Amino acid sequence: MNPLIAHPAILFVVLIVLMAIATALGAVVLRRIYPVPGDNRDDFNLVQGATLTLLALLIGFTLSMAVGRYDQRKNLEEEEANAIGTEYLRADLIEGPEADKVKALLIQYLDQRIIYYRTRDKDELSEIAVATARIEDEMWKTVRDVARDKPNPITGLVVSGMNDVINSQGYTEAAWINRIPVAAWCLMIAIAFFSNMMQGYGMRGSHVKAVLIVVLPLTVSLSLALISDIDSPRGGLIRVAPLNLLSLEASLKK
Structure with a gap:
């Protein structure tokens, strides 16, 4: 299920x-086996309306969840850029060659973070993770050694800034992993299936059938595909662009 909801285009087709x-099953099979009696039409319309309303609410709430996660990823990208830029400036507080070393490592680290936001390749993600961990380790060892040699409030500020850089990367990773649960997807798709089947079951008139058998499945499929697109950090068209990181890169490499 995870690979399916991670690729909105494929999910839409499915x-x-x-x-x-589901709509054809209700319109063709169920109506022939047990057609809706005329005296029960009002009861059926009530149940049908309640089911479609429930589906609409579920889609609305799930879309809100997906948009919230998307906004969180955007905010964390901004925080990453701020943390890296602040630490780059604080590196000037270090005396000696360690200052240039920290700055060079921060630029390498920034390059890796930009690639992380842009890539869709799983193999490249593994390489980025290894490179990022190595650079973080080198940066931390450098500022740690400086703080041990010169334990004062200034070096403490540099260490604190480096800690913010590393933490912001961890928060971003967690936000990109945090997705709408598979159980919620299964429940929503199941309700959508039965809603479409009920819609087909209650249709009357051949010209109405031709329209409704297309409109509701298309609308529901587009809605769920949109949710999947927003909720998929790498699989969809709607993605978080590293605009703040790119802006920082341009300013640091002048």
């Missing part, structure tokens, strides 16, 4: 086929 089958 959903529109599934929802069309």
Whole structure:
């Protein structure tokens, strides 16, 4: 299920086929086996309306969850850029060659973070993780040794800034992993399936069937695909661009 919801285009195709089958199942099979009696039409319309309302609420709440996670990823990208830029300035407080070393490592680290935001390749992600961990280790050892040699408030400020840089990367990683649970996806797709089947079951008139058998599956499929796109940091079209990191890179490399 995870690979499916991580690729919105594929999910859309699967959903529109599934929802069309559900609508056709209700319109063709269920109506022939047990047609809705005329005296029960009002009760059926009530249940149908409640089911579609529930589906709409679920889609709305899930979309809100996805947008919240997207906003969180954007905010954390800004925080990363601020932390790296602040530590780059604080590196000037270090006396000796360690200052240039910290600055050079921060630029390398910044390059890795930009690639992290842009890549879709899993193998490249593994390489980025290794390179990022190595650079973080070197940066931390450098400022730690400076703080041990000269334990004063100034070096403490530099160490604190480096800690913010490393923490911001960890927060970003956690936010990119945090996705809508698979159980929620399964429940929403199941309710969408039965809603489409009920819609097909209650249709009357051949010209109405031709329209409704397309409109509701298409609408539901597009909505769920949009949620998947927003909730997928790498698989969809809607992605967090490292604009703040790129701006910082341009200012540091002048």
